[in-house]
Amino acid sequence: MYNIIEKRYWFFGLSLLIIIPGLIAMAISLARFGAPWKLSIDFTGGTLMELRFEQKVSPERIYTIFTNLGYGDTTVQTTADEKTALIKCKTLDEEAKVKVQEELRKEFGPFEELRYESIGPAVGREVTRAATLAVIAASFIILSFIVFAFRKVPNALRYGVCAIIAMVHDVLVATGLFSIAGLLIGWEVDALFITALLTVIGFSVQDTIVVFDRIRENTPKRRGEPFEVIVTRSLLETFHRSLVTQLNAIFVLSAILLFGGATIKQFVTVLLVGLMSGTYSSIFNAVPLLVVWENREIQKFIARVFARSS
Amino acid sequence: MRERNLLILLGIILLVAFCLWIDLPQTEALSLQLGPLKIYREIKFRLGLDLRGGLQVVLEADPPPGEKVTPESMEAVRNIIQNRVDGMGVVEAVVQRQGENRILVELPGLVNPDEAIATLKATGRLEFVEAGLTPLPEGLKILTTYEVPLEPSPTETITPTPGAAPTPTPTITPTVTLTPTTEITPTPQVYRTIMTGKHLKSARVGSDEFGRPEIDFELTREGAEIFAKYTTEHQGEFLAIVMDGIVISCPQIKEPITDGMGRITSEKGFTLEEARRLAIILQYGALPVPLKVIQTRIIGPTLGQDSIQKSIRAGIIGVIVVLTFMLTYYRLPGFLADLALISYGLINLAIYKFGIPGLFPGVTLSLPGITGFLLSTGMAVDANILIFERMKEELRQGRPLSAAIEAGFNRAWTSIRDANLSTLLTCIVLYWFGSNFGASMVKGFAVTLFIGVCVSMFTAVTMTRTLVTFVFDLSGRFLEKRRWLLGV
Numbered sequence: 145m146y147n148i149i150e151k152r153y154w155f156f157g158l159s160l161l162i163i164i165p166g167l168i169a170m171a172i173s174l175a176r177f178g179a180p181w182k183l184s185i186d187f188t189g190g191t192l193m194e195l196r197f198e199q200k201v202s203p204e205r206i207y208t209i210f211t212n213l214g215y216g217d218t219t220v221q222t223t224a225d226e227k228t229a230l231i232k233c234k235t236l237d238e239e240a241k242v243k244v245q246e247e248l249r250k251e252f253g254p255f256e257e258l259r260y261e262s263i264g265p266a267v268g269r270e271v272t273r274a275a276t277l278a279v280i281a282a283s284f285i286i287l288s289f290i291v292f293a294f295r296k297v298p299n300a301l302r303y304g305v306c307a308i309i310a311m312v313h314d315v316l317v318a319t320g321l322f323s324i325a326g327l328l329i330g331w332e333v334d335a336l337f338i339t340a341l342l343t344v345i346g347f348s349v350q351d352t353i354v355v356f357d358r359i360r361e362n363t364p365k366r367r368g369e370p371f372e373v374i375v376t377r378s379l380l381e382t383f384h385r386s387l388v389t390q391l392n393a394i395f396v397l398s399a400i401l402l403f404g405g406a407t408i409k410q411f412v413t414v415l416l417v418g419l420m421s422g423t424y425s426s427i428f429n430a431v432p433l434l435v436v437w438e439n440r441e442i443q444k445f446i447a448r449v450f451a452r453s454s
Numbered sequence: 455m456r457e458r459n460l461l462i463l464l465g466i467i468l469l470v471a472f473c474l475w476i477d478l479p480q481t482e483a484l485s486l487q488l489g490p491l492k493i494y495r496e497i498k499f500r501l502g503l504d505l506r507g508g509l510q511v512v513l514e515a516d517p518p519p520g521e522k523v524t525p526e527s528m529e530a531v532r533n534i535i536q537n538r539v540d541g542m543g544v545v546e547a548v549v550q551r552q553g554e555n556r557i558l559v560e561l562p563g564l565v566n567p568d569e570a571i572a573t574l575k576a577t578g579r580l581e582f583v584e585a586g587l588t589p590l591p592e593g594l595k596i597l598t599t600y601e602v603p604l605e606p607s608p609t610e611t612i613t614p615t616p617g618a619a620p621t622p623t624p625t626i627t628p629t630v631t632l633t634p635t636t637e638i639t640p641t642p643q644v645y646r647t648i649m650t651g652k653h654l655k656s657a658r659v660g661s662d663e664f665g666r667p668e669i670d671f672e673l674t675r676e677g678a679e680i681f682a683k684y685t686t687e688h689q690g691e692f693l694a695i696v697m698d699g700i701v702i703s704c705p706q707i708k709e710p711i712t713d714g715m716g717r718i719t720s721e722k723g724f725t726l727e728e729a730r731r732l733a734i735i736l737q738y739g740a741l742p743v744p745l746k747v748i749q750t751r752i753i754g755p756t757l758g759q760d761s762i763q764k765s766i767r768a769g770i771i772g773v774i775v776v777l778t779f780m781l782t783y784y785r786l787p788g789f790l791a792d793l794a795l796i797s798y799g800l801i802n803l804a805i806y807k808f809g810i811p812g813l814f815p816g817v818t819l820s821l822p823g824i825t826g827f828l829l830s831t832g833m834a835v836d837a838n839i840l841i842f843e844r845m846k847e848e849l850r851q852g853r854p855l856s857a858a859i860e861a862g863f864n865r866a867w868t869s870i871r872d873a874n875l876s877t878l879l880t881c882i883v884l885y886w887f888g889s890n891f892g893a894s895m896v897k898g899f900a901v902t903l904f905i906g907v908c909v910s911m912f913t914a915v916t917m918t919r920t921l922v923t924f925v926f927d928l929s930g931r932f933l934e935k936r937r938w939l940l941g942v
Contacts, residue, residue, distance in 0.1 A: 192552060203758040221507060222754040230510075230753060263558060264532070264551030275896050278887035282880045289879055293872045339822040339899050343829050346880060346903065350833060350873045354840065357869035385843045388783065389836045392776045396828065399772030405761025408821065415825070 149376050152432035159313060159429055166320015169327050181323050184217045184332035185232060186267045193231040194259035200226040201252050207406065209247045213240075217332045219407075232263060267335045275338050279345060283308050286349055290356075297360050302437050307352040310422075310430035314348040315341060317421040318414050336411045344418030347393075351386065352426040358382050359431070371438045375431055383427070390423040456927060462920045470797045473804035484808070497807050502546050502820025502898070503562040504756045512749040513575060515555040523555045527742045532557055534738050538573055540889075541734035546820050546898055557745070560753065562818060567750065573731050575747055577698050578740040580651030582681075585692035589704040592721060596694070596701060600647040645694065648684050650740075653677025655714075657736035659729045662719055667729035669718040671736065678714025686710040697732065757821065769828075773799075776835060784842050786939045790921040791838040791914075798834050798913040802827060805905055822899040830906020833874065837914035840866040855933060859926060863919055870915065874907050881907070 148155070170180035177183065203220040206229055210218040218233040236244065241260075248255065290304035297303070318341060325331040358378035366374055397416045401409065436442065475481060476497055484495045502508075515523045515531070528551055535557055536549040548560040561570055583598050590596065653674050660670035673681055685693075685707050695703040695718050703718045718732070755762060777795065780788040809816035817823065845862030853861065881904040888897025926933065933939060 189550070192558070202760065203754060204760040207758060207761075219756045220758060221756055224752045226754075261553040263553075266548045266550050268533075268536075271895075274887050278884050278896060281887065282883040285879045285883055286876050289876050293875075335895060336821060339825050339895055342884065342896065342899055343825050346829055346877055347832065349876050349880070350836070353873040353876060354836075354869045357872060361865070361868070381847070385836075385839050388839050388843075389832070392779065392835050392839075393832050395775040395779065396769065396772030396832075399775065400765055400768040403768035403771060404765035405758065405763075407757045407761040408765055411821070 148379055148428065149372050149432055149435055152428075152435065155428035155432060159317075159425070163313070163316045163320055166316060166323055169320060169323040173323050173326060181319070182326040182330065182332040184334040185234060185263075185265070186335040187265050187272070187333070189262065189264045190217075190232060190234050191236060192259065192261055192263045193233065193257070194228065195231065195248070195255045196228045196258050197252050197255040198227070199253060201229055203229070204406065205251065206231065206248065209251060210244065211406070213244060213247065214330070215240075215244070216330065217334070228258070235262065267338075272338070275342075279342070282345070283311065286311075290353070293353075294356070294360055297363050299437075302434055303356050306430045306433045306437070307349060307356065309433060310352050310425040311345055311348045313425045313429055314344050314418055314421040317425075318344050318418040321417055322414060331410055334410075336408070337414060340411055340414040340418065343415055344422060347419050348422035348425065351389075351422050352430045354385065355379065355382050355426050355431055359434070372435055375435055379427060379431055386423055386427060390420065393419045459920055459923055459927070462916070463924055466797070466917055466920060470800055473797075473800040476804040476808050477800055495808065495811070499807055500816055500818040501563050502818050502823070503548060503560055504546070504820050505762055506563045507752065507754040507756075508560060508562040509567050509570065510749075510751055510753045511559045511561070511571060511574060511747060512552065513557045513559065513745040514748045515743045516746040517743050521743075523743055528555065528557070530742050531745070534578075534741055535559060535574055537738040538734050541737060542570065542573060542730075546818070546822070546895055556748070562820070569727060569731065571747055571750065573734060575745045576731075576735050577744045578651065578735040578738070579698050580654065580736055580740065581696045582648045582650075583694040583696050583701075584646045584648055584688075585694040585704055587691055589692045589706070590694045590701045592701055592703060594701045595699055596696065597644045598647045598696065598699070599644055600650065648693075649677060649680050651736060653680065654736060654739075657733045659726070659733045660717065662717075666719075667724045667726045668720075669724070669729055669733050669736065671716055671718065673714040673716070675714070678712070681714060681716070682710060682712040686712075697735070702732070773831075780835070780838070786925070786933070787838075787842050787845070787918075787922060790925065791835070791842070791918055793921060794838065794913045794918045795831075795834060797917060798831070798909055801909050801913065802830075802902075802906060805909070806902075817901055817905070818898070819902070820895075820898055822895045823902040826899040826902035826904075827906055830903050830910055833877065833907060834910030834914045837866070837870045837874075837910060838918055840870055841914075841918065856926065859922055863915070867915070870911070874911060877907050878904060 173180050173182065179187075201222065203222055206220045207218055210216070210220075210231075210233060215233050215236075218231060221230045222228060223230070245255075245257075287304040287308055290307055291300045294300040294303045322331060322333060322337070326333075355378065358381055359375055362374050362378050362381075366377075394416070397412055397419070401412050401416065404412065476484075481497050483497055486492070486494075513535070515528065517523055532549055532551050536547075539547040539549060539559065539561065546562060548558070550558045552558040559574060579600070581598055581600055583596070653676060655672045655674045655677070657669055657671040660668050662668045689707055689709065692704055692706050694701050695705075703720055705719065720728075724732070777792045780791050780795075782788070784791065806817040806819055841862050844866045845858050848858035848861045848865075849855070881900040884896050884900035885904070888895070888900060
């Protein structure tokens with residue numbers, strides 16, 4: 145507990161242990177599917193099937209049939225009379241189509257195929273680009289804001305940069321894990337994934353600022369104390385709060401994960417992983433990084449390497 | 455001090471009671487009559503496509519004979535339709551290409567289907583047409599040189615006016631009148647198109663000197679030049695503004711218009727909806743291919759009804775766990791925080807349902823929006839945790855209770871303020887991007903998060919503070935002796 149700062153490189157290592165496999169998974173995905181993650185039909189387009197049954201059907205049960213056959217990336221909607229199902233799914237080959245329709249017949253009786261054709265992506269490239277740009281713009285705004293808010297503390301820019309590094313860390317953890325899950329269990333990113341990432345980013349910055357705020361408060365109070373001591377003290381003082389807040393978030397998300405609907409499980413998982421990462425990174429990455437910067441450890445390390453090689 | 459606290463407390467109780475009334479499912483409208491002042495406001499939840507389903511419209515390309523529809527032109531159509539939908543202020547609609555020549559549009563819950571369809575399928579071909587010395591009645595369908603080439607073939611003479619040449623000089627023919635003429639077969643009059651919507655830079659809804667809606671437009675540089683030349687040469691004549699072949703306005707050219715700015719007004723006056731629809735259609739340009747509606751129907755939620763109900767139940771379980779945790783961990787202040795948190799939920803829901811009069815009409819909720827709400831709830835709880843942890847610290851350092859409470863609030867305030875401010879700034883950026891680049895998901899998230907953070911500042915700080923001070927005033931000595939109630 146007392147040596148978070150002393151053991152900082154262990155914690156950096158732990159972060160890398162999660163991020164690097166994620167990055168590797170993204171590279172494999174990129175080579176295999178042309179994108180860092182498996183993309184859902186929201187991004188790629190797929191097939192629209194419209195089936196008219198003779199009895200009322202439940203969208204959730206149709207969804208389950210598709211999931212069990214390995215097509216988790218499916219949305220099912222019914223029309224007002226609940227007898228017609230609109231199914232958007234991956235492009236199926238003839239064999240798969242026959243198989244799926246057979247299962248549906250088993251479950252709900254005969255149906256008539258009213259429509260079977262391709263659909264384009266629901267989220268165009270420009271939307272994805274806009275969302276990415278929005279996040280980058282927001283990062284700059286946050287950076288400037290932190291620099292402004294910490295203007296009375298020496299080296300305000302460091303706080304901003306470390307907060308952004310922690311944020312990037314959380315995004316990499318969430319996206320990396322999703323990419324791994326994509327390779328292992330076929331998870332696909334959909335439009336909701338963008339929202340999940342935005343939430344993770346919001347939480348991450350919130351968390352980092354709270355911890356930094358303590359350092360800001362303690363700095364003028366304890367003039368003459370080494371920076372490391374002030375930082376450790378601040379971490380200890382906010383540790384309780386970080387834990388309790390994180391616990392509360394875990395309560396709500398776990399409840400939704402355990403008892404919630406099948407269609408948003410992936411979405412909630414990303415949130416859960418991202419929020420945990422957010423708390424971890426503000427305590428074990430952002431703050432120790434301040435110390436690394438203060439002690440010029442990177443410059444010293446580079447100097448050592450050069451000294452050895454010359 | 456004490457009186458002031460009581461007043462604030464009363465105000466809070468009234469506000470929460472009002473919000474509770476709005477949140478009740480049976481409340482459908484607010485209708486007040488104070489003498490001459492009548493207030494009527496509809497109160498209902500607006501749910502997005504993923505939670506409630508909505509209207510599905512399938513549009514099919516309807517090209518003129520002999521023209522082919524290319525994937526590129528369909529993509530252009532898709533983008534224009536997407537822009538129009540976003541321009542209508544519909545949140546999180548889905549616009550997808552379907553098959554070779556169709557566009558699938560899904561609009562959440564509560565849109566006026568007729569109006570929406572009219573906005574979607576309008577080709578949006580705007581023309582400025584020479585009308586001559588008499589105005590054309592609004593609503594008249596006319597033929598223009600844009601559709602009909604002007605050169606008459608040598609085998610037939612269409613116009614009864616001698617010397618009609620394919621020159622672009624204005625012919626001063628009498629306009630088509632609706633009185634029966636002696637001619638048995640009136641030849642259709644073809645009007646000359648001066649310029650088209652191609653030369654339009656932007657269009658938006660404005661209001662004329664009487665406050666009636668109008669459409670203000672700005673022309674591109676080239677358009678402004680054409681327009682300036684024409685209006686200089688044709689002062690006193692009439693100019694018809696034609697949309698998809700129908701005259702929507704026919705003003706007289708009173709003076710040369712050289713700055714490329716103009717406005718479209720209607721004699722009978724546009725309704726606000728009409729003006730808005732026209733402005734949206736003009737703003738995003740004409741469709742490269744005309745469309746026809748081949749199907750409209752109501753569809754269910756994309757996330758599935760049962761999945762949503764399950765998730766809402768699960769969320770409620772989660773919130774109850776949080777409330778219980780706060781109560782057991784922070785005891786009495788925890789209980790007060792729970793009250794503040796419940797009020798927070800009530801106020802938020804009321805804003806979604808009721809909007810803020812004068813600012814916005816309410817919020818369409820969808821999963822991204824709910825996520826924004828959840829995140830801001832987390833921040834609301836976090837604010838209380840920050841305050842109480844601070845209080846405990848001060849108490850442990852041996853301060854008297856009243857000083858500890860004061861210090862707890864004051865010291866926690868800076869971190870709450872800065873964390874929330876950075877979130878609000880982020881929301882503004884996301885909202886701006888969401889509105890300008892069609893990423894409406896991002897927008898829904900930003901809106902609820904922004905509202906949530908603002909409300910949480912009020913409930914977690916002002917309200918908790920009032921409650922804590924109030925309870926302490928009533929039972930300060932009692933609490934001094936029983937510190938376990940404060941979780942210390």
